[in-house]
Amino acid sequence: MRLHATILQLKAMTAQQSGSRRRLLAWLPGVIGVAIVLYTFIGGGYLVSVVSFGLIYALFVTGLNLFMGYTGQVSFGQNAFAAISGYMSAVLTTTYGWGVAPALACGIAATLVVALVVGYPALRLKGHYLAMATLAIGLIAYEVAVQWQSVTQGYMGISGIPPLGVFGYEITSDRGNLAFLALVAGLGVGAAALIRHSRLGRAMTAVAGSEDAARALGIDVARYKLLAFLIAAAYAGLAGSLFVHVVGFVSPEVYGLHMVNLAFTMLYVGGIGTIAGPLVGAIIIILLPETFRSFRDYQDMAYGAVLILLLIYAPRGLASLSDLWSGRARG
């Protein structure tokens, strides 16, 4: 694929540019993330589906990171976009018998339309108003999923959603899902890296750095906020749809506020504004409860303690840990 080729090219470029240990260290968190995925794939067992969810979240958080980390905006409502696309996928495949690929494409398209309609006015709001508006979107999406029973079947949810697959080939094994999701997540993270090092990504990062300076250089700030919002919504929609096809079931709870909580934890633990951060954060946070299963009653405490330690020793996230060695303050 072309995208893949360009990713390789980008890697080659960055490696050759500095040729120093610093860049390699910056890749270290990503390498660890990939190693965990590989290890799980080979090892098998129930961890396969846990890591699969981690990869779906990695996509979701990568989008959130483009909007929050790169562009410096806040959204508590990304779960709404996951819900729109997820339900769209579920309803189109079960009620209307569509194929998975067109249903997923339709879901993402619907997500983009809603994000455009919501984002255009909302992004003109500043600070907490934007945050509150996005929070409202998440809550409204939840209510709609609960109340619109004729389509969503309310709390009952929709089951029997077909698994991922194209051209009549279906992925039926957990390992198959993991491999496919790893590929999609890899492309998703690669795309974010390409965006970050492009004119678009620089304009987005400039908006986060100083809106006044960005405008003084001719950057249409409102336009780049909206673009970042749409890209983040597309990632959320993709994650939302992948989820329903992997699990085979959807209900309002799937996209509840806890999804926002979890995504924020992943983003901050992994490293906001870094490229590998969302992937690392998503996998570590999804695995943490599993790691502490043997602590039984103290499981939650251990989980909390690790989070606190991470915040103390890696306040800018795991992906920035390599900065400690390289002495470089950038992601």
Place this chain on the structure above:
Amino acid sequence: MTGLLLVNSLCKRFGGLVAVDSVSFEVIAGRVTAVIGPNGAGKTTLFNLISGTIPPTSGQILFAGQNITGHAPEKVAAQGLVRTFQLVQLFQNLSVEENVKVGCHLHTRGGVLAALFRPRWAREEERAVEANARELLEFVGLADVAEASAATLPYGQQRLLEIARALAARPKLLLLDEPAAGLNREETQQLSSVIRRISERGTTVLLIEHDMTLVMNTADAIVVLDFGCKIAEGAPEDIRTNPAVIEAYLGGVEGISSVTGDNRKVVADE
């Protein structure tokens, strides 16, 4: 001699305070023009009006023959009028070189698709942007720190970076708000040379400055503001001996203002 920028009876009120009071002047293309005046005279406000950061209460701004009064800053920048800030506004989250690359925004193109698929034109453009950024960093003497994070630069270099970034936008007119503030003598001399070379490259410069040595070394023309009004205008040697200017600077205004912070004109209630 043509006026690149024409400011016509420009006024700005903040409530009862007239920060800029019917100011008119002209910036001749190819020259370095300085705006001077005591603290609180309305110099930054004047820049904010010209660059579109805030709308004027009344008056007109013509740039390169076009009326740009009240236009949004990004529109004004697209016309070729680019400013820097009194308090440096770098993109702290980007490297030195990337800051300059952001400055190239206006004369490049490409959005999501160009970012993801990197067609040949986008790759060529990116190479041009890179070369442009390197050349400008060389020009202001920051080539050595190109890879550093902008946030880690010492203050003097931050100011030079902001200028390089503004130049990347290829302005016809460059507005510099107190570029020498916080610089030591040596850095100020370096800055003087940069400003002169910018002018030699054909970019018209309008700058606000308190450092009189810098002003006298670089400016071809000077506009003096006091209490929001233009009190004098002319060549440096005339300004130096102008009684009204001497009065504004030496008549105790500076001294008083630094103690009371109150050298503004307050209009009576209407």
